[in-house]
Amino acid sequence: MIINLKVWRQDSPAVEGELVSYQVEASEDMSFLEMLDVLNEDLIGKGEEPVVFESDCREGICGSCGLMINGQAHGPEVTTSCQLHMRSFKDGDEIVVEPWRADPFPVLKDLMVDRSAFDRLIASGGYVSVNTGAAPDAHAVPVPKPNADRAFDVATCIGCGACVAACPNGSASLFLGAKITHLSELPQGQAERDQRVVNMVGQHDHEGFGGCTNIGECTAACPKGIPLDVISRLNSDLRTALRHGR
Template identity: 80%
Template sequence: MTQTRDSETAAGTPKREMRLTLKIWRQPNHDAPGKIHTYEVDDISEDMSFLEMLDVLNEQLNAAGEEPIAFDSDCREGICGQCGLMIDGEAHGPEVTTTCQLHMRSFKDGDTITVEPWRADAFPVVKDLVVDRGAFDRIIQQGGYVSVNTGAAPDAHATPVPKDKADRAFDVATCIGCGACVAACPNGSASLFLGAKITHLGELPQGQAERDTRVVNMIGQHDHEGFGGCTNIGECTAACPKGIPLDVISRLNWDLHAALRHGH
């Protein structure tokens, strides 16, 4: 059995370091075939994030004159949603968090870890672990606008919003569009993402004027992009790092049926 190696920190506290085997999907572009490559990486601290571990591997590859692994990241604070990866077959890995907030203490010295891009036809691979999530942007664009007056700041509470609806809108607005719900869904459905966006504005008075056209147009774009249908398996909400609840999909369906009854 491989033993965990310790080193001393500046404070003299034992610090766990790991040696890992990484099986990583490499694909030069969307049209070229891809395959799994195997790498060994060591001196990995348990305090590193998963992306910092990949940074160490890329430094190692650069030093050897090899092409570094392409992967997405931006804020690295669990906010932007850019860092999604399939880690050992799970969206974002073994913890319910974003990949950038997944730390190496969730793994053990000597582990073999498989890293792949999001698995969804609607998210084509750009290179290696990078996928094109522009489909989400196009769905949002189909949502259009809300009819509110602009100009001087309104008085506080000029538009009353019941607290339960305000809380609900704030909760679902935490969706960061990372795509974990799609990657985790066996059908490749974006219904949780779509339901969060529909529910967010549907709960607020400012979102009522375009409510019917919004849901019809966004669902139409969702289907046009090639996302699958929802069969209420629940893997989406289980993988969601922001805890978007499954019942937003019920709200999505309710709004769609209402819009169809209204002739949209």
């Protein structure tokens, strides 16, 4: 199959970029990123610099890859860019590939952005403060199964940034809500619950992410299906912290 690509090329954060057209011969069995690999081999053959894009595990779990494909985060299927396959496209299709767009995620080169803001969100409070060796026996505190299951479901977030990329407001509320909900569901997370939500939301705002308007594009784009109710939990935890005078 022949694919007509329009790929965002930008040499560095400091310069302007543009969409550049390429043609690639792909096969339906290829993943989207393997199709870009083929493009890059072609470009190297022609003496042009290959397109920079990020990927590592290529099995949908590390969260490195993240492309805006025809206006949708990770493309037309609900999965990561690396698990999207060319069989989702037709021969002759035009595909526009852009980097995540959000001011807290500046473009570094071509399709690669800087998502270190997510690390700082976690550093601002997304943990349980327990030093190595200071833990009680694992069975000391039972956790009701529904809470444990929900904690797991939302802890599957891979930190890819699709929620921010898809949100019309550039908000990171789904990412934030997922971590808040994960730790709020567990007895281990209770001691720091108020302080955690205040610090993390404070960091979120400090990084320049937008506010949430509960539109739901984030959860629709999330390759791990993190549900929108994590944002409700985020909000109610913050409301509780507000009531506690934090």
